[in-house]
Amino acid sequence: MTASAPRYMARFRCIAEACEDTCCAGLTVPISESRWSLLRQKVAGGPDEARVASLITPNPDGATGQQAGILGKRADGHCAFLDETKLCSLQSKYGEAVLPDGCSVFPRVLTRWGAQVEMAGSLACPETARLCLLADDALVREPVPEAQALRPQMARQVASGSDAWTAHAEVVREAMLRLLARRDVPFAARLYALGRMALDLGDFYFPGTAAFTDSQAESHADAEDAPTAAARLASILRTYDAPDTLHTLRDQLEALELPGGPWAGICAAVLRSREAHVGSQRYLSLVRGVRESYGGADTTPDDAWRLHVTRREALTSLHGERVHQYFLNHALNHVLRHPFTEASNLLNAVFLLVLRASVVRYVLLGHPAVVALLDTPGTPVATLDAAAVESFQLIAKHVEQAPQFLDFAQGLAGEGPETFARLLILVKGL
Known part of the structure; x- marks a missing residue:
């Protein structure tokens, strides 16, 4: 097996009890039958047997x-097995092998x-x-030792090549990264270009497309000036590599005049929707501080937008x-x-990227430390970092993967041209 990772993940080492948060809180953690069986074998006849039996349930x-x-x-x-030093009591006593897959692999995300x-x-x-956002070379991809890709059998399979959607996925993804x-051009213009590229591809490149089948390709090849779907895809990707395209x-984007209130309203609504579902005091304290910095619960989206732009x-x-480095690295x-x-x-994938970036931008520009920094320009950049x-981190942990957020994003996105129009509103906030 070969493995690769962006450089920040090659550098990653868990800092355990020195961490300001813990991955052992706020999440529902499943355990597989095989890991559960192994753990029961390890604790059998010992002081932890009853504890494991009572704290892990079907x-x-x-x-x-x-x-x-x-x-x-x-x-x-917090996880019932977290000890007073913020370490996993199961791993400390019985080794990494007994951990559920999610505990062992996190924060690594494996894709095949x-x-x-x-x-x-x-x-x-x-x-x-920290490693991803603060180093300018963080997203340089490089080979890593196989041992760093813990439990590679858990990797999601993406490019199987069994259908056109996945068979061409890697070349499309590389075009997105480029x-x-x-x-x-400014970062917002690149996101706008991503949306336009997705729109251009959307009428023939989608899950279940038949545009790339042999019979379809042959009929296109026989027609005068009718390129195959694969040729169309390659041509569109080349177009978005061209400097003239991006400059246009x-x-x-700069000529578009769109109201900013909807952008601020969307971001504030996302944060409000999560407050009742999150117990983390770090998250709740930050969100409440951000809300107050934009004028409190009674502020209007237009007023929040004006503050944001300033x-x-x-x-x-x-x-x-x-x-720019923060948001570029986040997007990559x-x-x-x-x-x-x-x-x-x-297009929906691009929309979700832009929505997530918008929510974090809203939070960062409302972060009390950033607001104070703007009042005292000599503040060290470490405060901003x-x-x-x-x-x-807090938006990634408590918002980005939450079912309520994903449902909200799906409803907000709409379909086709409607999705692109709403994406424009989000891009203008960035």
């Missing part, structure tokens, strides 16, 4: 296999593209967020390149960590 949904059991939680939402296993990272871990990495799209311009003037990691093939189509890590 999945109430009746699931088996990988979801057979559920680890218990304490009243504060053909024979290649790729290891990206979840920014829900503060240390991966476009995002371009420095000759940049000019289009802060965005001021922060760009002070630390524009640093902030998003493409690696969330294969677009999981979405209903490419710390606020960014906290913002990206």
Whole structure:
């Protein structure tokens, strides 16, 4: 097996009890039948036998296999096996092998593209967020030792090649990464270009497409000036590699006049929707501080937008390149960590990327430490870095993967041209 990872994940080492958060809280953790059986063997006849029997219960949904059991939680939402030093008592005594797959692999996210296993990272871990956001070479991909790709059998299979949607996924993903990495147009223009590229591909490149079948390709090849679907795909991707295309799209985006209130309203609604479902005091404290910084519960979306624009311009003037690095690295990691093939189509995948970036941008520009930094321009950039890590990490942990957020995103996106129109509103906020 060969494995690769962005450089920040090759550098990653869990900092355990030194971490400002814990991955052992706030999540429902399943355990597979095989790991559960191994753990029972390890604790049999010992002081932990009864504890394991009482704290791991069959999945109430009746699931088996990988979801057979559920680890218990304490009243504060932390895993019942977390000890007083913020370490896993099971791993300390019985080794990594007894851990559920999610506990062992996190914050690693494993994806198999053909024979290649790729290891990206979840920014829900503060240390991966730090490593990903704060180093300019964080997203350089390189080979890693096989041992770093823990439990590669858990990798999601993406590019199986069994259908056109997955068979062409890798070349499309590489085009997305190239476009995002371009420095000759602003970051928002690159996201706009991603949306346009997805729209251009959307009428023939989607799950279940028949445009790439042999019979279809032959009929296209026989028709005058009618390229095959594969040729169309390659042509569109080349178009978005061209500097002229991006410069034209940049000019289009800058000429658009769209209201900003809806952007601020969407971001605030996402944060409100999660408050009742999250027990983390770090998250709740940050969200309440952000809300107050935008004017409190009674502020209007238009007023919040005006504050956001003022802060965005001021922060760009002070630390524009640093902030650009945060969001570029976040976007590149998003493409690696969330294969677009999981979405209903490419445009919806781009929409979700832009929505997630918008929510984090809203939080960062409302972070009390960032607001104070703008009032005191001489504040060290380390203060901004710390606020960014906290913002990206807490949103990744408590918002980005939450079912309520994903349902909201799906409803907000709509379909086809409607999705692109709503994506424009989000892009203008960035």
